[in-house]
Every structure is written in structure tokens, then in C-alpha cells.
Amino acid sequence: MRLRLLMRRLTVSAPRMAVHSALPWPLRWVMLAIVAGFCAAIGLWAFEFGKDIAGLDKGNKAQLERLQQENAALQAQLSVLKDEHNRAQSVVNTADTLLTTEKVTQQKLSELNRKLEADNQRLRNDLGFFERLIPTSGVAGLTIRGLQAELLKTGELKWQVLIIQPEKNPAEFKGRLELGFAGTENGKPWSSLLPAGPQAVQITQYGRLEGVFAVPKNVTVTGLTAKVLDGQSVRAVHTLKL
Template sequence: MRFKLLRRRLTISAPRMKVRSAMPWPLRCAGAAIVLGFCAAIGLWAFELGKDIAGVDRVAKEELARLREEVAGLRLERDRVQSIVNTSSSALTAERAAQERLAAQVRTLEAQNRALREDLGFFEKLIPASGTEAIAIRGLKAEVLAGTQLKWQVLVIQPVKNAPEFRGKLELSFSGTLDGKPWLMALPGGPQTLQFRQYRRLEGMVDLPPQAVVTNVSTRMVEGSVSRAVENLTL
């Protein structure tokens, strides 16, 4: 048996043998990493050298510089346009405010003009029509508002110097048609009591019946039982 084993080891039929290095595996890994890093460095150097030879890197840098200059120019143009827009907006706002102020002033002047015209008409009515007139009704006005309301105004005067105090009443009546038929209505609340020396202005609002059409307004000044003045207004 021992002879057979010894012969098997010394002849061709002996088992295969492996020769292994005595270097530890960490050293082998470190060596492989060094080799791979060296190869990568060579590859990067070759890539950069190829870019330099082809001029790719130089063109890219020039293009980048040009683009940066264009961006800077566009920013300056944007700032300039924005400044112009802000200035224009401020000018438009100021102009709009000025127009609104002018419009308000125009409305105020128009209102003052109307008031002056009314005052002028009022004082013109104070001028006596004749030297013998003792009391008069002037400026009778009436206007239908919103279809069912009527606004009236009347001025009564004594166009004489040092006129005595007048004590009486003002009667006001409205006539026209209601549903196609003749219609007459006195001032609601009855005649208005008057007491004045030189002049007195009266006005008021009257609610009209539905479907009423006012065609005439009549007013009369009464002192005691004597009618002193009468005025009619046709609408």
C-alpha cells in the first residue's frame, strides 16, 4: 500500500499542484488600484491633449465669454427699459391725477356758475316790474321727478322800500289728468303760512298719485281773505 502511494506521487498520475504567491491580498488590491489610477491619469491626459489639439476647449471658453458679455448687455438693456417703463408709469399716474383734479375743478366751477346764475335770476326777480306793485309772486318753478314726485319752488317779494311785514298764506294747487280724467290737487298739508318783509323763497316736494299727469301749477298769496297775488305755470 505504501509503495502504491509513493509511486502515484512520483509518476505522471500524481495529483496537480498550485503555486500561490506569498503576497497578501491587501497589497495586491493596492497595486491594482495604483495601476488603474495610472491608466485613468493617462486617459485623462490624452483626452485633454486631444481637446487642445482640436481647439475645442479654446472655442468653448471664447463662446462662454461671449455669452457672458451678451447676458451682461441684456441685463443693462433690461434695466434701462425698466427705468423707462417706471418713468412712463409715474408720468401717466401724475397726468391721470392732474386730469382728475381738473375735472373736479371744472365740476366745481360749473356748480358755482349755476349757483351764480340762480342768484342772478333771484335778484333780477327782486326788481319790481312796476312802481305800483305792492306784493308779487316771482320765480314759480315746478319739475316732475321720477314720475310720481313733483318739486316746486316759488319766490314772493314786496318790491317796495321799507315794506311793511306781510302776514298771510301761500296756496298751491296742481291740475292735469288722472287716468284720462280731469284732476286737481291742493298742496298737502294745506296753505303755507308766510311772514316776511322783503322777500321769501319757498320750496317743497309733492307725492303725485300714480298715472297723474300735471299740466298746470297755480299759486296764490292770500292776506286774510284778500287775494294779493296769483301766478300760474304751465308744464
């Protein structure tokens, strides 16, 4: 039986077979992609067509126009606010300039006031100086008309001596001024002369001498005496108590 079947397959009467070539897989994927893209295009067209029919795009356009109008209105408001800010900044700058000018003016006025006070004090000193130049009745010859002393904040003692010859057309005088200081040091008596010694004096009608004396530490000056010397003789003496 098996032999017959084998002989039938080998002879012409054996059943015929048809061979078909298979389609490659990459080509199959390409075909599927083309079909899917075509379907998607049809779906998108149907969606857009449906929106046109339903009027959805008109609503979006109207909303877009409204947003554009609101944006334009906001831009206009922003421009107005910028203008107001610029005007306010201009006012602030003007106010700052006025304040600066006022401060400068006040400083100048303060400096002028201090200068006027200094000039006034100098005029008072000069007035007192010239008042002491007025001759006193009964006084003849060289005399010490004024002796002043002032303790400065630095601890120094500023002194000033005015010497005059009240006669009319007096002869020139050449001599020396000896200035002595008296006081206490730690409760004990103390005295001192000018460190540089007597000062030269050369006057015709009047002369003013002044200087500064460095007061030693722990010393309290209570008075000073001015002497005008002509050689070894004393021509005038004046004592001032402090």
C-alpha cells in the same frame, strides 16, 4: 499473483506517495484581482502616456479655454442685456406714472368742470331771482313776482315761489302760501294741494319758498297756482301753465 501485489504494497518496497496541500479558492481570487488591477494600472498609464505623445490633452485644453472665453463673452452680453432691460423697464415705469398722473389730472379737471357748471347754473338762478326783484312800474303792495316748476327725473315736481313787497321800507308780512296743482289722471281732470297744507310766509322785502311735490302715478300735471293768504283774504295769486 494478487497476493504478491498485495504483499508488495504492504512492504517497504512499495512505491512512495507525496501529499501537497491545495491553495484555498478565496486566496486564489484575491491573487487574480491583484494581478488584474496591476494590469489595468499599466494599461491606463500606457493610455495616458500615448495621449501625451499624440498631443490629445493639448487639444482638450485649448477647447476648454475656448469654451471658457465663449462663456465669459456670453456673460458679458447677458450683463449688457440686463442693463438694457432695466433701462427699458425704467422708461415703462415712468410712462405708467405719467399716464396715471394724466388720468388723475383729467379726473380733477372733470370734477372742476362739473363744479363750475353747477356754480354757473346757481349764478344764473340767482341772477334771474334778483332780476325779478326789480320793481315793476304801477305795481304796489305784496305780489308774487315769480312761480317756477320743474319735473325731475324721479317723477317729482320741484316748485319755487318768489314773493316781494316793492314798497320802500314795507311792514313785515305774515301769512300763508297755498299751492294747488292741476292736471289729468287717466284722461280725467285732477287737482291737488300740498299734502302738508299751506306754508307759513314771513317776509319784509322779499321771500323765496320752494319745495318738492310727489306726483301720483298716472297723473300728468299741466299747471299750478300759488296764492298768498292773509287770514281768509287772498293777497296775491299767480298761475303757471306747464
